[in-house]
Amino acid sequence: MKKIIMTGGGSAGHVTPNLALVPKLKELGYEIEYIGTKDGIERKIIEDENIKYHAISSGKLRRYFDIKNFTDPFKVLRGILQAIVILKKEKPSIVFSKGGFVAVPVVIAAHLSKIPVIAHESDLTPGLANRLSAPYCTRVCVTFPESVKNIKDNKGVLTGTPIREELLKGSRILGRQICGFEDKKPVLLIIGGSLGSKFINDTIRKVIDKLIENYNIVHICGKGNIDKSLESRKSYKQFEYISEELPHVMNAADIVISRAGANAIFELLALRKPNLLIPLSKKSSRGDQILNAASFERSGYSLVIQEDDLNERILLEKLEELYGNKDKFVNKMSSSSIKNGVDNIIKLIQEHAI
Missing domain, CATH: 3.40.50.2000 (Glycogen Phosphorylase B;)
Structure with missing residues (x-):
């Protein structure tokens, strides 16, 4: 049985699209686990779905001055080390990231562990977390046709956004x-x-x-x-x-x-x-x-x-x-050509899972 570890948090928008993929992944026989923060909104949402949850440290990513900007990088580093330990133990075939600040240490840890990563960006332009994560990703799924050009190294793939059945x-x-x-x-x-x-x-x-x-x-x-x-x-x-x-x-x-x-x-x-x-x-x-x-x-x-x-x-x-x-x-x-992104994303996961 293949295993996928999902990540993403900070808001419901970084979590619920993950859940849209869960029924199809289960149908394909994937074992599903999740990495998030200890107190993030993602924890309750995921645990309510009876999905195994791993908590790690993560610093908040800010675009403005804050004294915590000097300490949070150490939290991110700690989160990377914690994620490496989890990934080494759980041995997933692939990681799927929906963004948010918790995703950065998980994506970097997966890259260091030579585990493929599929990320998804919902907005027209990438958020800070996905911009930092993109160099470590195998593919970055986007929702808007205009967004493909914003992803470097030809990693962008237009998939649409996953919508709950x-x-x-x-x-x-x-x-x-x-x-x-x-x-x-x-x-x-x-x-x-x-x-x-x-x-x-x-x-x-x-x-x-x-x-x-x-x-x-x-x-x-x-x-x-x-x-x-x-x-x-x-x-x-x-x-x-x-x-x-x-x-x-x-x-x-x-x-x-x-x-x-x-x-x-x-x-x-x-x-x-x-x-x-x-x-x-x-x-x-x-x-x-x-x-x-x-x-x-x-x-x-x-x-x-x-x-x-x-x-x-x-x-x-x-x-x-x-x-x-x-x-x-x-x-x-x-008449829109944009469809539910579930099948497109699942196809990428299937193609790149090891």
């Missing part, structure tokens, strides 16, 4: 039942990322009474962001976070407001959901979501509001435009 099997009827929607108004789904977005939440709630005149709203607002004063409104359902119910809720949506993380927007593309993207601004990110959103806007899959431009008037105007032209967006997405 269960996400494509949701029930519209069950989704409306989960939210308690009884009338036939269209459903507006609002997703602010795995941690939610206070800025988007606040803007939505300022116009909530106008919105529920036309829509049933399901709002995934992030941990600690429930507004109890709005719980009496029948057309407004709030969740901090949902997991098992998500395929049904997403299937029930007629239109979606979302951040522009690559995993989220490619899920919307796969589900053919007309969407309004509000990417994180450069004030709080490296600008990757702005590029992701621009690519989708050029392709005709999305409308976009930059976070710095967001206000109640523009939000209402863009939503009216989106819903009024929803069939146009569905048609554009239906």
Whole structure:
């Protein structure tokens, strides 16, 4: 039996695409294990899937000055040594990395141990972790056609992003039942990322009474962001976070407001959901979501509001435009050549596993 060790962490976006590959890998007979950090978000997600988990040290990678920048390289070095010990003991045929700061020591350790590494970059431009890891990788999978040129040494392969099979099997009827929607108004789904977005939440709630005149709203607002004063409104359902119910809720949506993380927007593309993207601004990110959103806007899959431009008037105007032209967006997405990346990535894993 071949063994694969997966890695990636720091956010749900660095973990859930790994899980999309798991059913097919198990079907092919792979034994699956995971390397992550002791206290990272990845640990609970992976252990809930009953996958063997190994914890290592890892320093955070920063683009700004911080006193920890002087100590974290030693944590990375320690993580490399810990990963080498794990790899030597477990003897995987291949390592698959989804990025995030924990992936760097694992990828370097695999390279030193002469174990092939397949990495995946979701965003249009590589994140810092994947830029540091790329020289040690066998192949780097990318999601956007424009991204291949950003990967040096001809290692880039356009695969698309892996999407969980269960996400494509949701029930519209069950989704409306989960939210308690009884009338036939269209459903507006609002997703602010795995941690939610206070800025988007606040803007939505300022116009909530106008919105529920036309829509049933399901709002995934992030941990600690429930507004109890709005719980009496029948057309407004709030969740901090949902997991098992998500395929049904997403299937029930007629239109979606979302951040522009690559995993989220490619899920919307796969589900053919007309969407309004509000990417994180450069004030709080490296600008990757702005590029992701621009690519989708050029392709005709999305409308976009930059976070710095967001206000109640523009939000209402863009939503009216989106819903009024929803069939146009569905048609554009239906004609997209970008497919679920699971099979393409599995093929690479099969080709390079030793």
